[in-house]
Amino acid sequence: MKVYADNAATTQMSKTARDTFIEYMDNFYGNPSSLYTVGQLAKVELEKARETVASCINAKPQEIYFTSGGSEADNQAIRSAAAFGAKKGKKHIVSTAFEHHAVLHTLMKLEKEGFEVTYLDVHENGIVTPEDVKNALRDDTILVTIMFANNEIGTIQPVREIGELCREHGVWFHTDAVQAAGHVAIDVEADSIDMLSISAHKFHGPKGCGALYVKKGIPVANIIEGGAQERGKRSGTENLPAIASMAAAFKEACNNIETSSEKSAKLRDMLMKGLKEIPHSKLNGDVDSRLPGTVNFCFEGIEGESLLLLLDARGISASSGSACTSGSLDPSHVLLAIGLPHEVAHGSLRLSINENNTEEEMEYIIKSVSEVVDYLRNMSPVWDDLMTGKKDFYFE
Numbered sequence: 001m002k003v004y005a006d007n008a009a010t011t012q013m014s015k016t017a018r019d020t021f022i023e024y025m026d027n028f029y030g031n032p033s034s035l036y037t038v039g040q041l042a043k044v045e046l047e048k049a050r051e052t053v054a055s056c057i058n059a060k061p062q063e064i065y066f067t068s069g070g071s072e073a074d075n076q077a078i079r080s081a082a083a084f085g086a087k088k089g090k091k092h093i094v095s096t097a098f099e100h101h102a103v104l105h106t107l108m109k110l111e112k113e114g115f116e117v118t119y120l121d122v123h124e125n126g127i128v129t130p131e132d133v134k135n136a137l138r139d140d141t142i143l144v145t146i147m148f149a150n151n152e153i154g155t156i157q158p159v160r161e162i163g164e165l166c167r168e169h170g171v172w173f174h175t176d177a178v179q180a181a182g183h184v185a186i187d188v189e190a191d192s193i194d195m196l197s198i199s200a201h202k203f204h205g206p207k208g209c210g211a212l213y214v215k216k217g218i219p220v221a222n223i224i225e226g227g228a229q230e231r232g233k234r235s236g237t238e239n240l241p242a243i244a245s246m247a248a249a250f251k252e253a254c255n256n257i258e259t260s261s262e263k264s265a266k267l268r269d270m271l272m273k274g275l276k277e278i279p280h281s282k283l284n285g286d287v288d289s290r291l292p293g294t295v296n297f298c299f300e301g302i303e304g305e306s307l308l309l310l311l312d313a314r315g316i317s318a319s320s321g322s323a324c325t326s327g328s329l330d331p332s333h334v335l336l337a338i339g340l341p342h343e344v345a346h347g348s349l350r351l352s353i354n355e356n357n358t359e360e361e362m363e364y365i366i367k368s369v370s371e372v373v374d375y376l377r378n379m380s381p382v383w384d385d386l387m388t389g390k391k392d393f394y395f396e
C-alpha cells in the first residue's frame with residue numbers, strides 16, 4: 001500500500017488547480033503589463049484571481065499581493081513592519097519560539113540589524129496564551145508575528161484574541177497562516193489580522209506561489225526591486241497560471257472546508273487513538289485545538305530518521321517535523337519549544353493527512369508504525385537502558 005501522509009510538507013494539486021494551471025498556460029500567456037489586448041486579457045484574469053483570494057479570507061482585493069510562496073510572504077510582512085518601525089523608533093517585535101524558519105530567520109537577521117525580538121514560550125500544549133502576548137508588549141513594539149497553526153505539531157493559536165489585543169494596543173499583527181489556509185476558516189476582519197501569509201502548495205495548489213494580505217493603510221516594503229508589478233510592491237512578471245490555479249484551489253478548499261475538515265478530523269482521530277496505544281508514546285500538542293489533518297507523536301527510545309526510512313520502505317511518506325530541517329540531525333526547534341528534552345525530541349513522527357485518505361490507510365499506518373517502533377526498540381541501546389531501569393522513561 002502507498003500512503004502519502006505528509007500534506008503539511010506539500011500537497012498534490014487538485015484536478016481543479018491542475019486544469020486551471022493548464023488552461024491559463026494555453027490561453028492567457030500574455031504579460032499583464034502589456035497594453036495590447038492579449039496582455040490586458042491576462043491582466044483581467046490576474047485581478048479576478050486577486051478578488052477570489054481576497055474573498056476567501058474576507059479581505060479587499062487591493063489588500064492582496066501575490067508572492068512566490070509562504071516564505072516570501074513572511075519575509076515581506078516582517079520586513080515591511082520593521083522598515084516602518086525603524087522610521088518611528090519602534091524596534092521591538094514579539095513572536096514565538098516555534099515559528100517557521102521563514103519567520104525565525106528573518107527575525108534573527110533583524111536582531112543583527114538592531115531590532116529586539118521577544119520569543120514567547122508556547123507551553124507544553126503548543127499554544128501561546130494572549131496573556132503572554134500582552135505581557136510582552138512594550139511602547140516600542142511595532143509588530144506581533146505569531147503563526148495561525150504550527151506546521152510540525154498542528155496546534156491552532158488563539159488568533160482572534162491575539163488580534164484584538166494587538167488592535168487595542170495599536171500594534172500590527174502578522175500571522176503565518178500557511179498551514180491554516182484552506183483547512184480552517186480565516187476572516188481577517190473578524191480576527192483583527194493586519195498581515196497574513198498563505199502558500200498555494202499547502203492547499204492543493206501549485207508550488208512557488210503564495211500571497212500576502214496587508215490591511216489597507218499599512219505601508220508595504222518591497223523586497224524585490226524591478227518593475228512596477230503588484231502596485232510597485234513586488235517586482236517580476238506575474239506567474240498567472242500559478243496565481244489563477246492558486247485562486248481556484250483556495251476557493252475550492254474554502255468552499256469545502258466543513259466537509260473536508262470533518263472527514264480529515266475523523267481519520268486523524270483514528271490515528272491519534274491507534275498510536276496512543278503504543279507504549280511510551282506521546283501526542284505532541286493540544287488534543288482539541290489542532291488542524292484537522294495533523295498529528296505528531298514521540299516514541300521513546302528510537303530515532304525519528306530510522307522510523308521514517310522504515311516507513312518509507314512500507315510505502316508510507318511521513319516526516320519527522322519540518323521538511324526544511326529533516327536531513328539535519330538537530331532536534332526540532334518546535335519540540336524543544338514545547339519543553340521536550342533533546343533525546344525525546346529526536347524520536348518524533350509527523351503524519352499529515354487529508355480528506356481523500358481512507359480508514360484502511362489509517363489502519364495500515366497504525367499497524368506499520370507499531371511494528372517499526374517495536375523493531376527499532378529491540379535494537380536500541382537507549383531502549384535497553386530504559387527497560388533495565390538504568391534510565392527513566394519520560395512518558396508513561
Ligand SMILES: *Cc1c(COP(=O)(O)O)cnc(C)c1O
Nearest residue numbers: 069070071100102151178179199
Ligand atoms: C510551508 C510553510 C511555509 C513556507 O511556504 P513556502 O511556500 O514553501 O515558501 C511557511 N510557513 C509555514 C507554517 C509553512 O508550513
